[in-house]
Structures are given as C-alpha cells and as structure tokens.
C-alpha cells in the first residue's frame with residue numbers, strides 16, 4: 034500500500050505551471066467552485082484515504098468523512114463501514130437548488146458529476162442499470178437527504194419531477210458497447226427518447242453526452258462541430274457511433290417540435306479511474322504488473338486525452354450556458370498511441386522509483402492487430418467551447434496519468450483489479 038500522504042499527492046500543476054487547488058468556476062451567475070482535495074477524497078479513496086489515515090498520526094477531516102472499507106488480503110475479504118458523516122455540501126436556497134436527474138450516474142463520468150452536483154448543494158437522483166456502472170462509485174452519498182439512487186434501465190420510461198437532466202446512460206468503452214450491439218442501439222435511441230419525453234413533460238433542461246465517435250474515422254483534422262463525420266454504418270463500432278448520432282438527431286427533433294431546451298456535449302477521450310478495457314487503464318495496469326504494453330496496430334493512430342475534472346467542468350458549464358449547438362469537450366494535446374505507451378511506461382517507472390520498488394523486468398511495448406474501423410486521428414477543435422463557455426482544459430496529461438498510476442497501484446495492491 035502506498036505510503037503517500039495526501040499533501041504529497043495534491044500538488045498538481047496546470048498546463049501553465051500554476052497549482053490547481055479547485056475545480057469548477059465562477060460563471061453564468063453562479064459559483065461551482067469546489068476544493069480539489071475534497072473531490073479527491075471521494076474518488077481516490079483506496080490510497081488517498083485509507084493508507085493516509087492509517088499512516089497519519091491525526092485523522093484528516095477528509096478521512097472522518099469517509100467510509101473505511103478494510104481489505105483483508107489473507108482471506109480476500111472486505112469489511113464495509115458506512116459513513117459516519119457526509120462531506121459538507123453547500124446550503125442553497127430553494128430557488129437556486131435544482132432537482133437534477135443523472136442517467137448513468139453510477140458510471141465513470143456520471144459518478145464524478147454526482148460528486149460535484151452534490152457538493153454544490155443540488156438534489157440529485159441517479160438512474161443506473163449497473164451494466165457498466167457500479168454502486169460503489171456513489172455509495173458514499175447513499176442516505177444523504179439530497180441523494181437518491183434508482184436501479185432503472187432507461188430503455189423503459191421513467192417519471193420524476195426535475196429541473197435538469199444529464200443524460201449519460203450508455204456503455205462507452207468499445208469492448209462494452211460491442212457486447213450487445215442491439216442493446217447499445219436501444220439504449221441510445223429508446224433511452225434518449227424516454228428522457229426527452231421526461232424533459233418535455235417537466236420543461237426541464239436536457240443535456241446529452243454524445244461523443245467524438247460521431248465523427249467516426251475522421252477525414253477532417255482537428256474535428257470541429259460542423260464536420261458531419263465519416264462513419265461506417267455497419268461496422269463493429271456502428272452501434273455506438275450511429276446510436277449517438279441518432280440520439281443527437283432525436284434531441285434536436287424534440288427541440289424543433291416541442292421546444293425542449295437541449296444541450297449536446299461531444300466528449301473526447303477521457304480518463305481517470307475505471308479499468309474498462311480502454312487504452313489508458315490497459316497501459317497503466319499492464320506496466321504496473323510488469324506485463325508488456327499492447328499497442329494495437331503500429332501505434333501511429335492518435336488520440337487526445339482529457340482528465341475527468343476538465344470534462345465535468347465542461348459539462349456543468351454547458352448545462353448552465355445558452356449554447357444549444359453541439360460542443361466538443363476534450364483536450365487538444367494529441368499523442369500517437371505509440372508515444373502514449375512510452376509516456377505511461379516512463380511515468381510508471383518514475384512512480385516505482387519514488388516508492389523504492391525495483392521492477393522485476395523492463396516492460397516491453399508489443400504490437401497487436403488494429404481493431405476494425407479504429408479511428409486514425411482524433412483531436413478536438415475546442416474553439417466553440419472556449420468562445421461560448423469560456424472553457425479550456427487545465428490538466429496536463431502527465432499530471433493526470435501520474436495520479437492514475439498511483440491510484441491503480443493501490444487498487445492492484447488491494448486486489449480489486
């Protein structure tokens with residue numbers, strides 16, 4: 034288990050070398066700023082809290098807010114303790130407090146959004162069928178009077194009173210969305226239809242998380258929002274790409290026909306904590322285990338990776354802005370996958386050195402066949418987000434990856450990956 038104390042983990046510099054102390058912003062007439070350390074205590078629990086509180090002489094305030102699940106390596110068992118105290122949330126007046134529905138709220142992006150909405154003092158309902166999401170991502174809020182968790186599949190209608198809907202529900206990792214192409218399409222179409230009907234009925238503002246995959250294997254670089262894309266409609270990625278494209282069409286159909294107040298976020302590659310078969314977690318876990326890093330194809334394809342906090346800032350900014358056109362939310366630092374593999378290997382070696390670990394062998398980079406229709410280049414043009422939301426990513430890829438390497442290291446030690 035890592036010996037790092039929170040203070041050592043929290044010194045994070047932004048792209049301009051300035052220390053990041055908060056996430057969120059003061060914009061659109063409201064304050065969404067939250068201390069980054071408080072957010073971290075919610076999603077970096079295994080190493081950030083348990084090892085920290087075990088090592089520290091005095092319990093930190095953050096540690097007191099946390100459940101203290103204890104892992105017993107000998108019996109491979111976990112004992113769960115419920116929270117003694119919830120993290121403090123803002124006290125908003127009823128006129129400012131929103132009733133927010135988040136579909137897919139127990140997933141990777143969803144759970145980070147929940148943490149932020151809860152800390153900001155809103156009433157939050159999570160809908161999730163737990164196909165790729167997990168209760169463990171939000172269980173630190175269960176029991177809080179502002180929070181509700183509902184097991185529900187969005188392909189069935191759902192009724193609730195609400196002011197804003199963040200519609201995230203859909204598997205997003207290629208190995209997950211390809212498990213059942215028909216179900217992925219049903220989720221995209223029926224799920225979006227049901228949530229738009231709900232938005233219409235409530236006169237709620239509706240935000241859908243679309244994807245850079247609507248641009249397919251793009252022939253235009255970088256991708257700007259007015260580019261129509263280059264998608265194979267019958268390929269192995271089509272269920273997701275076409276599903277999201279039709280979900281966008283449906284969203285604008287409700288705007289035109291029924292006047293629903295809509296927002297469309299096109300999310301580019303994002304990373305933080307799930308081990309979900311996507312490239313960031315695959316490479317980190319492989320390097321930490323001392324296994325070879327598997328690059329698909331020759332590694333010349335490119336991606337641009339953003340850190341989760343930047344994405345959540347972008348989603349909250351978009352929801353509260355007047356921008357109804359699609360908006361790319363992504364980081365424009367573009368890497369070839371080959372270079373990215375080198376970077377991950379280098380950061381893992383650095384972290385191992387910092388922790389005094391001598392790896393048993395040098396990790397090699399090996400090459401595997403490229404998946405069909407794998408996009409060759411991807412980088413967002415974020416001009417629109419900058420101009421209309423005053424939003425730009427703050428986190429550098431290196432900073433985010435280093436934080437993740439430490440997190441995954443603790444998860445591996447704990448036996449939960």
Ligand SMILES: O=c1ccn([C@@H]2O[C@H](COP(=O)(O)OP(=O)(O)O[C@H]3OC[C@@H](O)[C@H](O)[C@H]3O)[C@@H](O)[C@H]2O)c(=O)[nH]1
Nearest residue numbers: 205207244245300301302311312315327328329334407
């Ligand atoms: O182990 C691996 C995994 C992936 N890769 C490669 O790394 C690149 C990125 O792959 P990922 O599976 O992480 O993600 P993709 O870019 O293909 O699409 C994904 O990310 C963007 C999201 O908006 C989409 O939801 C999702 O489909 C691809 O070129 C892939 O072939 C490897 O080289 N090795």
